[in-house]
Amino acid sequence: MSSPLRPAFYDRSVVAVARGLVGCVLQHGDSSGLIVETEAYHQTEAACHAYVGLTARTSTLFGAPGTAYVYRSYGIHALVNAVCEGHDVGAAVLIRALEPLTGLDAMRARRRRDGLEELCSGPGKLTQALAIGLELNASSLQTGPLRVLPRPDDRLQPALVASERIGISKAAELPWRFSVAGSRYVSRPRPPGRAAWAAARAASAGRADGSTGS
DNA sequence: CATGGGATTGACT
DNA sequence: GTCAATCCCATGC
Structure with missing residues (x-):
C-alpha cells in the first residue's frame, strides 16, 4: 500500500502535474x-473556469493544491479535477479517463x-463509476475520502500523447490533453495512437510542443 | 430577475 | 452524425 500524493506534488505548473x-x-x-487521460486548465487561458476570477463557483480552484474541484457539467454530470499550483492561483487538472482496477462490480452496477x-472512458463516466459527487468538492485528495495514489x-511509466483539449471553444489550440499512447480506456474522440504519435514526432523533430513521454 | 452557455453522454437517424 | 436531457452560475438588463 502506498500513501496518497501530498500537496507538494500539485504545487507545480499545472501542465507538469497533468x-x-x-x-x-x-x-x-x-x-x-x-x-490514463488528463487535461490542464489555468486561469490565464479562457477555457479555465478560473479565467473569470474568484467567484462562488471558482473559489475551490483558488484553494490549496491537492484539493478536489468537482462541478456539474451540462446539468447532468459531475467532473473531477485536482487543484494545482499555489494558493491564489486558479489552476486544475481535469481527470478524463481511468483504466478500471478494483471494485469492478460496483462500477458496473x-x-x-x-x-x-x-x-470510466470519459470524465462523466468515471465519476459515476466511482460514485464521485458534488459533495466531494473542496475535499482533500490526500486525506480522502477521494484519494490519488x-x-x-508494477506499472511502467506510460508513454504520453499530447493533443488538444476536448469540448471547449476558447483556447482550444493548446495541446494540454495528455493520454496514455494507445490505451483502450481513453475517452472519445481518441487522441492519435502510438504509431501516429511516433510518426508525427519524427516529422516535427526538434519542435518543442510538450508531446514527449519520459 | 431572465437568459444563455457549457471541461458530456447515450439514444437515435 | 445529430440531438435532447438538465442544472449551476456568470452576465446583462
Whole structure:
C-alpha cells in the first residue's frame, strides 16, 4: 500500500502535474482506476473556469493544491479535477479517463454497463463509476475520502500523447490533453495512437510542443 | 430577475 | 452524425 500524493506534488505548473498524474491511481472506497487521460486548465487561458476570477463557483480552484474541484457539467454530470499550483492561483487538472482496477462490480452496477472499456472512458463516466459527487468538492485528495495514489510499482511509466483539449471553444489550440499512447480506456474522440504519435514526432523533430513521454 | 452557455453522454437517424 | 436531457452560475438588463 502506498500513501496518497501530498500537496507538494500539485504545487507545480499545472501542465507538469497533468503529465505526472497519468499513471497514478484515483481511488474512492473500494473502487479505483489508473489515470490514463488528463487535461490542464489555468486561469490565464479562457477555457479555465478560473479565467473569470474568484467567484462562488471558482473559489475551490483558488484553494490549496491537492484539493478536489468537482462541478456539474451540462446539468447532468459531475467532473473531477485536482487543484494545482499555489494558493491564489486558479489552476486544475481535469481527470478524463481511468483504466478500471478494483471494485469492478460496483462500477458496473453504478454505470449499468458491463464492458471494462465503458466504465470510466470519459470524465462523466468515471465519476459515476466511482460514485464521485458534488459533495466531494473542496475535499482533500490526500486525506480522502477521494484519494490519488502514486503510480503502482508494477506499472511502467506510460508513454504520453499530447493533443488538444476536448469540448471547449476558447483556447482550444493548446495541446494540454495528455493520454496514455494507445490505451483502450481513453475517452472519445481518441487522441492519435502510438504509431501516429511516433510518426508525427519524427516529422516535427526538434519542435518543442510538450508531446514527449519520459 | 431572465437568459444563455457549457471541461458530456447515450439514444437515435 | 445529430440531438435532447438538465442544472449551476456568470452576465446583462
